[in-house]
Amino acid sequence: MKRLVSIQDISCIGKCSQTIALPIISAMGIETSIIPTAVLSAHTMFPGFTFCDLSDNIVSITEHWKTLDIHFDAILSGYLGNISHIDMLLDFYENFADADTITIADPVFADNGKIYAGFDEKYGEAVTRIAGKAEYIVPNITEAAFMAGLRYRSDYDMDYINEIFDRLVNAGAKNIIITSVIKNNENGIIAHFSDGSTFEYFKPDVKGTFHGTGDLFASTFAGALLRGFCAKDAAKIAVEYTSYTLNATVRNETHNWYGIDFEDTIPYLLQLTGRI
Numbered sequence: 001m002k003r004l005v006s007i008q009d010i011s012c013i014g015k016c017s018q019t020i021a022l023p024i025i026s027a028m029g030i031e032t033s034i035i036p037t038a039v040l041s042a043h044t045m046f047p048g049f050t051f052c053d054l055s056d057n058i059v060s061i062t063e064h065w066k067t068l069d070i071h072f073d074a075i076l077s078g079y080l081g082n083i084s085h086i087d088m089l090l091d092f093y094e095n096f097a098d099a100d101t102i103t104i105a106d107p108v109f110a111d112n113g114k115i116y117a118g119f120d121e122k123y124g125e126a127v128t129r130i131a132g133k134a135e136y137i138v139p140n141i142t143e144a145a146f147m148a149g150l151r152y153r154s155d156y157d158m159d160y161i162n163e164i165f166d167r168l169v170n171a172g173a174k175n176i177i178i179t180s181v182i183k184n185n186e187n188g189i190i191a192h193f194s195d196g197s198t199f200e201y202f203k204p205d206v207k208g209t210f211h212g213t214g215d216l217f218a219s220t221f222a223g224a225l226l227r228g229f230c231a232k233d234a235a236k237i238a239v240e241y242t243s244y245t246l247n248a249t250v251r252n253e254t255h256n257w258y259g260i261d262f263e264d265t266i267p268y269l270l271q272l273t274g275r276i
């Protein structure tokens with residue numbers, strides 16, 4: 001069985017980061033190890049959330065793992081909490097990313113033109129260092145613009161997106177998949193790969209803001225890569241599954257404001273990936 005390690009926070013309520021990565025990637029038939037970077041009482045959209053930084057634990061977990069004969073087929077990172085966690089992730093790559101380890105980084109820190117509570121533009125600059133090391137980065141359009149040092153624009157066009165790609169490639173990024181791109185009332189991804197090829201895939205936009213959508217995309221994409229799909233097919237599967245889950249969430253009258261109802265849609269993920 002392939003093994004992935006997911007490096008991101010645990011939000012005890014809110015359905016995001018580890019509480020999405022663990023069920024989704026496990027359901028895809030991949031052993032999912034975790035390193036929690038922080039424990040939050042609830043994700044940062046909940047007023048009054050508590051935040052326990054686990055930096056010391058990240059170091060001790062890594063030190064212990066160095067004594068084990070353990071190999072990761074993929075390293076997936078998401079919300080990291082602070083700049084020192086970025087250094088820890090890069091250090092983790094040094095120690096555990098072998099020639100055949102796929103590294104996927106979601107530089108979670110902003111959305112809809114705004115930086116999340118607890119982050120600032122300095123974090124945006126620092127997270128760009130991951131772009132130079134990870135094989136795949138999956139920022140949303142807001143994060144991609146900040147990482148590229150551009151002012152976020154809601155009225156973007158392909159020139160703006162190509163400018164982001166150019167700047168991120170100059171910063172060392174290899175394969176860039178920009179998520180949450182709106183084009184002709186559709187929502188999807190535009191990707192630029194290290195071989196110079198591009199790829200885009202869109203589905204009808206679902207109105208509203210749904211938390212954890214990026215985490216669902218990144219987890220599905222990472223899992224699909226490990227199931228042997230090429231990057232374009234893995235991205236397409238991730239868009240299909242995310243869009244399907246958003247629609248299912250909206251239809252579910254009891255859905256919560258704070259997260260998406262992926263629990264109901266896992267059978268479809270298994271179909272998409274040919275497991276059932």
Ligand code: PXL
Pocket residue numbers: 009011016017040042043044045079108116211212213214215
């Ligand atoms: O969904 C991304 C995410 C992950 N973890 C925490 C968050 C967010 C987005 O707000 O607050 C703690």
